[in-house]
Amino acid sequence: MLTWTRAVPTAVGALALAVALAGCNDLEAGKGGSSSGSSQSKTSYRLGEASPPQESTMQKYKDSKYTVTPTKVQTGTTADMDNSGLEKDKDEAPKVPVYVWATLTHKSGGAMEVGDMDDDLVVKTDKGERTRAVIVLMGEAKWPDCPAPDTGKKLSAGQSEKICQAFLIPEGQTATAVELSQGFNADPLEWPVKN
Secondary structure (H helix, E strand, O other): EEEEEEEEOOOOOOEEEEEEEEEOOOOOOOOOOOOOOOOOOOOOOOOOOOOOEEEEEHHOOOOOOEEEEEEEEEEEOHHHHHHEEHHHHHOOOEEEEEEEEEEEEEEEOEEEEEOOOOOOEEEEOOOOOOOEEEEEOOOOOOOOOOOOOOOOOOOOOOOEEEEEEEEEEEEOEEEEEEEEEEOOOOOEEEEOOOO
């Protein structure tokens, strides 16, 4: 389900639109965007442990591989949400941000943009809901200690980028894992969150 939320960035003063995939229970195991192309059997990792090399499914990066390493997960507060610049949707239950820090490492092939390496990350809650990171179409959401990543930055083989992304979950729920979608034919990779 796509949620369109109006936002008014305090610094820009312009109306912005934010998109978040919330309650995406159709992102069940084996459903998602990119494919690793490998037959590894391990699907659970510790925070700080890198994924196996992921093969890009995008034509412009067809020979490229990269790894994703979630390193830290922290749940924000309603005050973080209030100060983000995003306008609350009156028809939805209150949400709080979950911040996920990760390291993206380009392993081989042509240079890739950061935004094409992080878009398959998902946060899973204790109620089984899954959500993707907040995407702000115009303007910018403000999160404490979690600056928006430079999604257009290109990484060449051997280069890494540390990023932070905000995910919105229903207030009262707890983030239990970070997942990396592996396409339709493989289970997602999972990094359990210790609370």
